[in-house]
Amino acid sequence: xxxxxxxxxxxxxxxxxxxxxxxxxxxxxxxxxxxxxxxxxxxxxxxxxxxxxxxxxxxxxxxxxxxxxxxxxxxxxxxxxxxxxxxxxxxxxxxxxxxxxxxxxxxxxxxxxxxxxxxxxxxxxxxxxxxxxxxxxxxxxxxxxxxxxxxxxxxxxxxxxxxxxxxxxxxxxxxxxxxxxxxxxxxxxxxxxxxxxxxxxxxxxxxxxxxxxxxxxxxxxxxxxxxxxxxxxxxxxxxxxxxxxxxxxxxxxxxxxxxxxxxxxxxxxxxxxxxxxxxxxxxxxxxxxxxxxxxxxxxxxxxxxxxxxxxxxxxxxxxxxxxxxxxxxxxxxxxxxxxxxxxxxxxxxxxxxxxxxxxxxxxxxxxxxxxxxxxxxxxxxxxxxxxxxxxxxxxxxxxxxxxxxxxxxxxxxxxxxxxxxxxxxxxxxxxxxxxxxxxxxxxxxxxxxxxxxxxxxx
Numbered sequence: 001x002x003x004x005x006x007x008x009x010x011x012x013x014x015x016x017x018x019x020x021x022x023x024x025x026x027x028x029x030x031x032x033x034x035x036x037x038x039x040x041x042x043x044x045x046x047x048x049x050x051x052x053x054x055x056x057x058x059x060x061x062x063x064x065x066x067x068x069x070x071x072x073x074x075x076x077x078x079x080x081x082x083x084x085x086x087x088x089x090x091x092x093x094x095x096x097x098x099x100x101x102x103x104x105x106x107x108x109x110x111x112x113x114x115x116x117x118x119x120x121x122x123x124x125x126x127x128x129x130x131x132x133x134x135x136x137x138x139x140x141x142x143x144x145x146x147x148x149x150x151x152x153x154x155x156x157x158x159x160x161x162x163x164x165x166x167x168x169x170x171x172x173x174x175x176x177x178x179x180x181x182x183x184x185x186x187x188x189x190x191x192x193x194x195x196x197x198x199x200x201x202x203x204x205x206x207x208x209x210x211x212x213x214x215x216x217x218x219x220x221x222x223x224x225x226x227x228x229x230x231x232x233x234x235x236x237x238x239x240x241x242x243x244x245x246x247x248x249x250x251x252x253x254x255x256x257x258x259x260x261x262x263x264x265x266x267x268x269x270x271x272x273x274x275x276x277x278x279x280x281x282x283x284x285x286x287x288x289x290x291x292x293x294x295x296x297x298x299x300x301x302x303x304x305x306x307x308x309x310x311x312x313x314x315x316x317x318x319x320x321x322x323x324x325x326x327x328x329x330x331x332x333x334x335x336x337x338x339x340x341x342x343x344x345x346x347x348x349x350x351x352x353x354x355x356x357x358x359x360x361x362x363x364x365x366x367x368x369x370x371x372x373x374x375x376x377x378x379x380x381x382x383x384x385x386x387x388x389x390x391x392x393x394x395x396x397x398x399x400x401x402x403x404x405x406x407x408x409x410x411x412x413x414x415x416x417x418x419x420x421x422x423x424x425x426x427x428x429x430x431x432x433x434x435x436x437x438x439x440x441x442x443x444x445x446x447x448x449x450x451x452x453x454x455x456x457x458x
Contacts, residue, residue: 025055029062036065041072052092056099063096063104074120086120107145110138118154129167132158139179147187149225156180157236170245171253177237178266184226189330191226195219195365199408223365224411243276251281254288261293268301277304296325300335304342323355333363340372349376350448360408367409371419374402377449378423384447389436392428393443397453399423430458 028047035044048069052062070092073085090113096104114134117124121131135155138146146152159176162168198208198216208216234241250267257263268289271282286305290298299322306315319339326332340355353376356369377398385391399420406416433439438455445451 022055022058025051025058028054029059032065032069033061036068041069044069045073052095056095060096060100060103063092063100066092066096082120082123086116086124089116105142105145107138107142110134110142111146111148111151114138115148115151115154118151128158128161128165132162139183143183146183147222149222149229152180152183153229153232156233160236160240163240170240171249173237173240174246174249174266174270177233177241178270180233181230184230185334188223188226189328191219191222192330192363192365195223196363199364220365220410223409227411241270241274243271243274243279246270246274246276247279247281250285254281254284258288259292261289264289264292265297272301272304277308296322296331296335299325300338307342329362333359333366336362337369337372340369344372344376349380352376353448364408367405367407367412367416370401370405370408371412371416374398374405374419374423377401378426380447380449381426384445384449385443386446389428389432389438390443390445392426393453393455394445394449395423395427396456397445397449397451399427400453428455434458 028051031047032044032051035041035047044065048062048066051058052066056062067089070085070089074082074089077085093104093109093112097106097109114131114137117126117134118131131154135146135151135158138151139155156176159168159173163170163173195216198212198219201212202208250271253263254267257267264285268282268285271277271279271285276282283305286298286301290302299318303315303318303322306312306318323332323335323339326335336355336359340352340359343349343352343355353373356373359366359369375398377394381391381394381398383391384394402416402420402423404416405419406413409416428436428438433455440455440457442452442454445453
């Protein structure tokens with residue numbers, strides 16, 4: 001993440017004495033700074049151009065503020081004038097990379113260029129393939145710098161559009177879907193690790209510094225944005241990634257790739273995620289994957305095959321083995337959620353909750369397990385009480401659990417609040433609390449939930 005520094009601070013830390021500086025450049029830099037701070041970008045343009053042309057290495061603010069000035073010009077121009085400003089924006093980024101390489105890595109420059117081309121595709125007269133190429137260059141050559149949520153989404157959607165236009169084979173769509181999701185997973189892991197350290201510091205009673213607070217907000221925003229885009233990718237690929245397309249494609253390529261761990265991993269994951277596990281090909285793929293590259297992940301997929309065959313006790317053994325083999329906290333948290341989701345689908349709510357809780361311990365910044373646990377409580381309400389009042393009291397318990405999702409994960413705050421409100425609407429009313437004389441009393445919840453909830457006071 002590049003942090004835009006206040007120009008005043010940049011000027012203060014300059015190591016050259018005033019006598020060594022070019023007075024004209026200093027004057028124009030100061031004028032530019034004053035105009036930009038007041039968002040008077042048109043007035044800032046002239047002094048900015050002067051200092052940019054005469055003293056390109058003078059101060060990084062030339063480029064930081066230059067981006068804002070040119071963005072304003074692009075947004076407020078049309079035709080040839082607009083395309084000229086866009087072209088100059090690209091040139092500015094290249095110059096920034098030459099003069100302040102440590103602050104403008106090549107990969108970040110290429111990412112910004114690709115985004116600018118996409119945002120002005122019509123004005124520049126670029127084709128979908130040219131936009132795809134711009135992001136593809138970034139992904140292939142500077143993947144570690146490809147962090148833009150918007151950029152990753154465009155990269156994938158342009159792939160789908162080009163397939164629909166007859167330019168790409170469907171395999172290209174699936175490959176790019178996996179590439180983008182892998183990148184999102186890698187980025188989210190980094191953000192989550194950094195965020196969890198800050199959360200642990202707060203939990204220990206130590207206040208975050210101002211800078212740490214800004215980083216915390218940044219990590220939370222990126223995780224929220226990446227979470228949203230993951231769902232958008234699935235929506236955009238639509239029915240293309242269905243069993244009718246996947247099975248014949250993987251059957252055709254299986255012989256060529258049956259010893260390729262990366263291909264097998266993607267094939268097995270896609271078949272599993274798209275519920276194509278009833279086909280015999282899924283078993284073949286899992287066996288091959290486990291043989292070529294046995295790991296925590298392959299053991300998990302073996303467990304899904306065993307469960308399909310009704311060998312639940314053996315499947316449970318593989319699940320535990322799979323989980324124990326994973327030592328990366330974030331990856332282990334993902335696996336815990338995956339295992340929990342399977343138990344939830346089977347109706348084994350107690351086992352599901354155990355793994356959801358483990359996921360929360362491993363990755364406390366992810367609040368989704370709280371929502372899943374709350375949904376299981378709500379579904380069990382009718383089975384976990386001695387009478388109608390006690391059964392419906394479970395919805396208070398579910399609401400409390402749902403609210404925790406928003407407390408640990410700001411990106412879920414709205415969803416968590418709405419879910420909690422919906423659950424409370426199913427709980428006993430004020431009239432029922434009064435008539436049953438239950439205000440302020442504690443109700444013990446039975447069955448697998450095994451908790452208690454305090455009835456609200458009137």
